[in-house]
Amino acid sequence: MLKKKAIVDKNYCVACxxxxxxxxxxxxxxxxxxxxKVxxxxxxGCSKCAKTCxxxxxxIQKIEVN
Incomplete structure (x- = not known):
């Protein structure tokens, strides 16, 4: 099943x-x-974090979850 999840590119995250x-x-x-780290x-997958970053x-990506 695909679900929306917040994915962080930790290589570019400024840890604010x-x-x-x-x-x-x-x-x-x-x-x-x-x-x-999420x-x-x-x-x-509400996207509040993505909009604020x-x-x-x-x-916000659709990823496979069990």
Missing amino acids: GACAKVCPLGIINIEQGVFA NLDKCV PASVIE
């Missing part, structure tokens, strides 16, 4: 935390102070 602040589920964390098991490194 803007996405984590707007996530309604609180499932985005800044890992090692370097990049944002808990894909809980992400509902100042570096435009978050995309």
Whole structure:
């Protein structure tokens, strides 16, 4: 089954935390102070993080989930 999920390009993430602040589920964390990590098991693909990201490194993609 395909579901929408937020995918972060961690190579270009500036770890500002803007996405984590707007996530309604609180499932985005800044890992090692370097990049944002989304808990894909809980992400509902609402796109609030992608719209807020100042570096435009978050995309909402359809990915296969069990």
